[in-house]
Amino acid sequence: MNDMLKLRNEIDEVDKKLKELFEYRMDLVLKIAEYKKKNGIPVYDPAREEEKLSQLKNSLADKKNADAVVELFSQIMAISRRAQYAAINSADDLGFTAVDEFEAGDDTVIAYYGETGSFTEQAMLEYFDGKGKGIPMGTFEEVMEALKNNKADYGVLPIENSSTGTLSDIFDLLAEYDNYIIGEHVVAINHILWGLPDAELSDIKRVYSHRQGLLQCSNFLKKYPHWELVEGGSTAGAAKKVSMENDITQAAIASRRAGETYGLKILKPSIHNEEHNQTRFIIISNKRNYIRNAKRISICFVLPHKSGALYHMLSHFIHNNINLTKIESRPIKGQAFRYRFFIDFEGSLEDLEVKNALLSIKKEALEMKILGSYVPVPNSN
Numbered sequence: 001m002n003d004m005l006k007l008r009n010e011i012d013e014v015d016k017k018l019k020e021l022f023e024y025r026m027d028l029v030l031k032i033a034e035y036k037k038k039n040g041i042p043v044y045d046p047a048r049e050e051e052k053l054s055q056l057k058n059s060l061a062d063k064k065n066a067d068a069v070v071e072l073f074s075q076i077m078a079i080s081r082r083a084q085y086a087a088i089n090s091a092d093d094l095g096f097t098a099v100d101e102f103e104a105g106d107d108t109v110i111a112y113y114g115e116t117g118s119f120t121e122q123a124m125l126e127y128f129d130g131k132g133k134g135i136p137m138g139t140f141e142e143v144m145e146a147l148k149n150n151k152a153d154y155g156v157l158p159i160e161n162s163s164t165g166t167l168s169d170i171f172d173l174l175a176e177y178d179n180y181i182i183g184e185h186v187v188a189i190n191h192i193l194w195g196l197p198d199a200e201l202s203d204i205k206r207v208y209s210h211r212q213g214l215l216q217c218s219n220f221l222k223k224y225p226h227w228e229l230v231e232g233g234s235t236a237g238a239a240k241k242v243s244m245e246n247d248i249t250q251a252a253i254a255s256r257r258a259g260e261t262y263g264l265k266i267l268k269p270s271i272h273n274e275e276h277n278q279t280r281f282i283i284i285s286n287k288r289n290y291i292r293n294a295k296r297i298s299i300c301f302v303l304p305h306k307s308g309a310l311y312h313m314l315s316h317f318i319h320n321n322i323n324l325t326k327i328e329s330r331p332i333k334g335q336a337f338r339y340r341f342f343i344d345f346e347g348s349l350e351d352l353e354v355k356n357a358l359l360s361i362k363k364e365a366l367e368m369k370i371l372g373s374y375v376p377v378p379n380s381n
């Protein structure tokens, strides 16, 4: 027998013992689960886990294995928790209810950002198949308020553009309000420069649009440095303003629907920087419901201000084999250089792995909110 074969035989012996010990350990873990269930004790006990890890680390003969031992036992304890959640079966509730579908009929009221003809209205019409009664709202916050005050059943807001990135205000509002993401929709954004029916490009002195409209068309606008750029309201609001004020020197950057709605003329089509300019919209509700088996989840959390806190938090995703699709951070108002993290990941609120990760994060974070679970648009992020 050669040396390698001999060593492998020894490893086989060690693995056999490890396996037997692992099975024995899992039996103990399930007995603890029974006890926890009977006495209403939560599955996750971070203090006990912390104590175990430092005990194991400090008692090592050879400290070079310290990190590996911590990794190995963190993983073993994550597996144990998963088994306990399965045995206890939803004693620790995430507070969300699965539904088969979201109903929308003619009486359904949907608050959307912007004016008639805005891209958000288009997202609403496409998502709800033209059903429901849309009410335009002047600000993102008004959409949130309409849900809060039960003035609307659903809300629609833009959250991310393929060329300019995320709309950070929306993240702050999602953290602040008790409203939840129940769906998402992507719209191809085609910006057009619109003027009055008699206007020519050479007449223009001032251009109105939403901040995003101006940003997404910045390359085109750079060619006209003498134009005054005025941001405010939605893109459709800008088209309405140009139409109402009847000044030949004014133009608006807006959608085809908006320009046609307000009787304007195309001065320049397709002026956006990126050929495939797309915006992702979210559909929100004030109820903690989600479509059964929806495969995307968004959360946000605030961490204790100590070294390694984010690393530790992310390990809950790693140990539960969860794939993150997006991570963002936003400064917390009134707390200089402290951040709230926003994470999107794959999975369903019914998965034990997801439950395991979320309940652990909830326990460790200073605050954690599940922003919603929804069916993602393919390749949206």
Ligand SMILES: O=C(O)C(=O)C[C@]1(C(=O)O)C=C[C@@H](O)C=C1
Pocket: 029, 032, 033, 043, 044, 045, 046, 048, 049, 052, 076, 077, 078, 080, 081, 084
């Ligand atoms: O000691 C417990 O409470 C257990 O359930 C066991 C165990 C472990 O695997 O060691 C599992 C989960 C807890 O978070 C802490 C420890």
